[in-house]
Amino acid sequence: TQLLEQSPQFLSIQEGENLTVYCNSSSVFSSLQWYRQEPGEGPVLLVTVVTGGEVKKLKRLTFQFGDARKDSSLHITAAQPGDTGLYLCAGDGFNAGNNRKLIWGLGTSLAVNP
Amino acid sequence: DAGVIQSPRHEVTEMGQEVTLRCKPISGHNSLFWYRQTMMRGLELLIYFNNNVPIDDSGMPEDRFSAKMPNASFSTLKIQPSEPRDSAVYFCASVGTGQETQYFGPGTRLLVL
Numbered sequence: 001t002q003l004l005e006q007s008p009q010f011l012s013i014q015e016g017e018n019l020t021v022y023c024n025s026s027s028v029f030s031s032l033q034w035y036r037q038e039p040g041e042g043p044v045l046l047v048t049v050v051t052g053g054e055v056k057k058l059k060r061l062t063f064q065f066g067d068a069r070k071d072s073s074l075h076i077t078a079a080q081p082g083d084t085g086l087y088l089c090a091g092d093g094f095n096a097g098n099n100r101k102l103i104w105g106l107g108t109s110l111a112v113n114p
Numbered sequence: 115d116a117g118v119i120q121s122p123r124h125e126v127t128e129m130g131q132e133v134t135l136r137c138k139p140i141s142g143h144n145s146l147f148w149y150r151q152t153m154m155r156g157l158e159l160l161i162y163f164n165n166n167v168p169i170d171d172s173g174m175p176e177d178r179f180s181a182k183m184p185n186a187s188f189s190t191l192k193i194q195p196s197e198p199r200d201s202a203v204y205f206c207a208s209v210g211t212g213q214e215t216q217y218f219g220p221g222t223r224l225l226v227l
Contacts, residue, residue, distance in 0.1 A: 031214070042118070042205050042218025043157075088157065092214075101170065102216070106156040 002027040002093040006105035014113050016078050021108040023089035024071045030092045032072050033102070034063055037086040079112045086110075116140070118219035120206050126225045132194040135222045137206030138187055145209040147216060148181055148191050152202045163189065196226045 004025050013019055023032065031050045035043035047056050049065035049072060056063045060083075062075040076083055086107045093103040119138040127133055139146050147162040161171040163183045174181070178197070183189040193200055203223050207216040 033214075040220070042207070042221055043216075044218070045215045048214060101159055101162075104157040104159075 002029075002091065002103045004089055004091055004103055004105035006087075006089060006108050008108060009106065010109050010111075012111040012113065013079055015081060017112075018075070018077050019079060019110070020073055020075045021087055021110070022071065022073050023105055025091060025103075026070065027091070027093065027103075028069050029103070030069070032065060032069075032092070033090045034072070034074055035088040035090065037088060037107070039085075043086075043088055076110075079110075081112045081114050084110060084112050118206055118208055118217055120204075120219035120222050122222060123220060124223045124225075126227065127196055128227050129197055130195045131226075132192065133196045133200075133224060133226075135191040135193075135204050135206075135224070137189045137191070137219060139189070139206070139208030140210070140217055141187065142210060143208035143217070144186070144211045146183060146189050147207040147209070148189070149205040149207065149218075150202045151205060151221070157205070160191070196224075198226045200224065201226050 004023055007022050031048055033048045034046045036046055037043040047063045052067045052069045054065045060077045064073050086109050088107045089105045090102040121136045145164050148160040149157050150160055151157045160173045161181045162169055166183045179193055181191045203221045205218050205221045207218045209216050
């Protein structure tokens with residue numbers, strides 16, 4: 001069974017601080033997506049990483065895919081209160097019936113305090 | 115453009131009652147996914163359709179759950195009879211042809227008493 005573990009589960013920081021959250025697995029994924037979910041809303045895609053070692057930047061957010069395509073990290077520089085939300089990673093994998101499906105982590109709940 | 119539309123946004127019902135959740139995907143999208151989200155288990159895929167045909171329903175917890183997609187612009191998820199452990203937020207998401215990005219609706223927050 002393919003699993004994605006996210007850490008930390010909860011993170012509360014002050015505005016202006018830097019942070020990194022992680023998404024780890026023992027399985028290889030062909031691609032990995034990061035989503036942000038705000039309270040009362042559905043997840044919204046931030047980025048997709050495909051190539052091992054790939055780094056993508058989205059303003060103050062930096063995403064990295066591990067060389068072996070088993071893990072990923074999200075680094076936020078100078079966090080803002082607007083970054084508050086649940087950060088979810090999802091890997092492109094397969095279920096027990098060999099049907100293609102997204103494997104979801106449980107998420108990191110981030111609170112940025114002003 | 116309108117995103118994925120779900121109704122109702124909130125539902126409170128009593129154990130044993132039938133619950134029907136509705137979803138209108140983004141126009142032109144050909145894949146539709148139903149998810150359930152809880153604190154303990156996170157996002158769980160229940161079922162997904164491709165061109166209105168159910169492709170993978172292995173995530174449907176038991177026979178009390180059923181889903182239909184009678185046409186490209188509408189899908190329902192029904193729970194009958196409902197139980198307190200079904201309380202969760204249910205999301206619908208759609209994907210365009212040949213695309214990877216899932217576009218989520220705002221969810222239906224279900225509470226079964």
